[in-house]
Amino acid sequence: MTQLDFYTILPLTVLTVWACVLLLADLFIPKDRKGITAFLSALGLAVTLGLTITQVGHENTGFNNMVVVDGFAAFINILLLASGLLGIALAYGYIKRMGLERGEYYILMLFSIVGMMLMAQASDLIIVFLALELLSIPLYVLAAFARPNLQSEEAGVKYFLLGAFSTGFVVYGIALIYGATGTTSLSGIFFAASNGTSSLLLTIGAALLLVGFGFKVAAVPFHMWTPDVYQGSPTAVTAFMSSGAKIAGFAALLRVFATAFPSIAVDITPILWVLAALTMIVGNISAISQTNIKRMLAYSSIAHAGYILMAFVPYGNKEVLPISIAAGLFYLVSYAVTNFGAWSVVIALEKAEGKGLEISDFAGLARKYPALAIAMTVFMLSFIGFPPTLGLVGKFYLFRAVIAGGYTGLAIIGGMTSLVSAYYYLRVVVNMYMHEGDPTIESEEWLNFTIATTAIVTVALSFVPQWLFVMASTAVLRLF
Amino acid sequence: MVPVDYYIILSAILFTIGAMGVLIRRNPLIIFMSIELMLNAGNLAFVAFSNMYKSFNGQIFVFFVIAVAAAEVAVGLALIVEIFKTKKNINIDEMNSLKG
Numbered sequence: 001m002t003q004l005d006f007y008t009i010l011p012l013t014v015l016t017v018w019a020c021v022l023l024l025a026d027l028f029i030p031k032d033r034k035g036i037t038a039f040l041s042a043l044g045l046a047v048t049l050g051l052t053i054t055q056v057g058h059e060n061t062g063f064n065n066m067v068v069v070d071g072f073a074a075f076i077n078i079l080l081l082a083s084g085l086l087g088i089a090l091a092y093g094y095i096k097r098m099g100l101e102r103g104e105y106y107i108l109m110l111f112s113i114v115g116m117m118l119m120a121q122a123s124d125l126i127i128v129f130l131a132l133e134l135l136s137i138p139l140y141v142l143a144a145f146a147r148p149n150l151q152s153e154e155a156g157v158k159y160f161l162l163g164a165f166s167t168g169f170v171v172y173g174i175a176l177i178y179g180a181t182g183t184t185s186l187s188g189i190f191f192a193a194s195n196g197t198s199s200l201l202l203t204i205g206a207a208l209l210l211v212g213f214g215f216k217v218a219a220v221p222f223h224m225w226t227p228d229v230y231q232g233s234p235t236a237v238t239a240f241m242s243s244g245a246k247i248a249g250f251a252a253l254l255r256v257f258a259t260a261f262p263s264i265a266v267d268i269t270p271i272l273w274v275l276a277a278l279t280m281i282v283g284n285i286s287a288i289s290q291t292n293i294k295r296m297l298a299y300s301s302i303a304h305a306g307y308i309l310m311a312f313v314p315y316g317n318k319e320v321l322p323i324s325i326a327a328g329l330f331y332l333v334s335y336a337v338t339n340f341g342a343w344s345v346v347i348a349l350e351k352a353e354g355k356g357l358e359i360s361d362f363a364g365l366a367r368k369y370p371a372l373a374i375a376m377t378v379f380m381l382s383f384i385g386f387p388p389t390l391g392l393v394g395k396f397y398l399f400r401a402v403i404a405g406g407y408t409g410l411a412i413i414g415g416m417t418s419l420v421s422a423y424y425y426l427r428v429v430v431n432m433y434m435h436e437g438d439p440t441i442e443s444e445e446w447l448n449f450t451i452a453t454t455a456i457v458t459v460a461l462s463f464v465p466q467w468l469f470v471m472a473s474t475a476v477l478r479l480f
Numbered sequence: 481m482v483p484v485d486y487y488i489i490l491s492a493i494l495f496t497i498g499a500m501g502v503l504i505r506r507n508p509l510i511i512f513m514s515i516e517l518m519l520n521a522g523n524l525a526f527v528a529f530s531n532m533y534k535s536f537n538g539q540i541f542v543f544f545v546i547a548v549a550a551a552e553v554a555v556g557l558a559l560i561v562e563i564f565k566t567k568k569n570i571n572i573d574e575m576n577s578l579k580g
Contacts, residue, residue: 126537126540126541126544129541129544129545129548130544130548133548133551133552137551137552137555140555140556140559141555141559144559144562147562147566148562148565148566150563150566150567150577151577151578153559153563153566154563154575154577154578155578156559156562156563157559157563157572157575158575160552160556160559161502161511161512161515161556161572164512164515164552164556165499165502165515165518167515167519167548167552168495168498168499168502168515168518168519168522169518171518171519171522171523171545172491172495172521172522172525174522174541175522175523175525175526175529175538175541176525178526178529178530178538178541179488179525179528179529179532182529182533182535183537184537227578228578228579231578232577232578
């Protein structure tokens with residue numbers, strides 16, 4: 001092991017050690033002052049963010065090609081760490097108000113973020129598997145964090161059972177890929193596959209892997225758990241896992257398929273096409289009939305998984321791959337920002353025992369709290385892809401990449417389903433502006449800070465998208 | 481010497497039994513056992529392939545799977561115990577407080 005090996009995992013090491021130290025330190029922090037743990041966790045994330053930024057522009061591998069640092073990993077890691085900071089900011093007041101304040105909350109979040117970051121850096125299927133579990137196991141606990149609240153416990157059990165089920169597929173998929181190629185390293189698989197080893201076993205293995213990741217990123221038909229888990233979990237957890245787990249899942253999916261499986265793209269691309277189309281259609285159509293805002297946003301997150309999946313469809317095409325990766329990364333940023341904003345508004349309105357979560361509870365918000373209503377409108381418009389928001393620019397790049405790859409039909413399905421989605425997103429806006437009501441909100445400084453930042457970023461970045469897109473374009477994947 | 485195909489066919493059968501168990505059974509503990517069966521089917525395939533290629537990668541992977549499965553058991557059983565304390569019942573057909 002050399003210094004370079006440790007340099008590749010330096011941010012991960014710092015964050016892991018910090019989380020372990022906090023686990024001990026938390027014992028000595030009095031029960032009514034758990035805000036200190038939140039502050040210390042945020043500090044750890046900020047330091048890790050600094051270290052990750054110093055890695056931008058470097059490209060090297062460590063530990064016998066097990067982990068890799070490249071522009072892609074750095075971009076995803078920065079996004080994940082920023083999501084972690086936002087996740088702490090919006091949980092800070094919420095878990096206190098809901099009586100869930102325990103220091104482990106933040107520490108579990110840190111462990112989960114380590115798993116997500118490792119997932120973006122993994123260049124061996126062993127590490128992909130480990131990172132997937134490191135990401136998921138803390139999230140199972142977080143989903144059930146509001147115990148003995150029945151809904152939260154149910155969410156935890158359901159998430160756990162389906163998560164473990166998907167792990168089974170991932171392990172068996174990797175076993176078959178290993179059987180076909182004799183190696184688990186992504187570069188090794190690439191070389192073995194291009195030398196023409198038994199491609200049937202490899203394709204089955206890759207398909208099983210796709211099923212496992214499909215569960216993680218909530219793609220149809222592996223999405224059944226999503227509405228229940230997102231509704232039952234504490235809202236702050238939902239906000240974090242709907243962004244973080246999705247970013248990490250897509251990062252790993254993109255890296256594994258683009259680097260290791262270009263040789264079987266002919267077989268995999270049609271499957272991805274169908275998955276993306278189904279996810280967009282089912283997600284958007286099921287969202288229409290929802291009356292609970294958490295459930296509606298859950299279906300909306302399924303639909304957005306479909307849009308992001310569109311970026312994967314042309315993955316075997318070497319010429320289109322750079323712009324489709326850039327478009328996918330751009331859309332992940334736009335989704336994460338908008339998603340955090342929308343969930344924070346939900347948190348602002350939520351009352352104890354799951355009250356205040358119906359869409360009708362938003363009635364009259366515009367008259368009483370105009371700023372909050374404007375922010376929510378911005379997020380809803382961004383989800384639809386309406387100007388002047390980041391969502392529009394993200395969809396534009398995405399559709400452009402898909403059409404460049406020659407999948408115009410998929411782009412048309414994407415456009416049509418976006419139109420359908422306008423119905424249920426705008427219903428929230430109509431409720432806020434045109435219906436009478438008397439909502440009350442919780443005004444917490446860090447929550448307000450999150451809402452304001454995400455709303456400003458959503459609008460401001462849409463005027464200078466080129467800047468972010470150039471960053472995403474330079475975040476190239478290390479191919480062989 | 482048993483050919484590697486036999487091991488792979490056996491592991492595929494185990495995996496299918498496990499997956500069917502998850503889909504059919506209604507008790508979370510049994511479902512959990514079925515998931516373990518799926519993981520161990522993967523382990524069997526790994527070891528068989530590892531022997532075929534005379535490389536250790538597969539066997540190392542098995543250790544990781546065993547360790548991770550143990551961690552999953554710890555969390556999973558805790559979750560099931562928690563819900564039993566609240567509901568006095570763990571049948572997943574009756575876990576229906578979330579719907580819409």
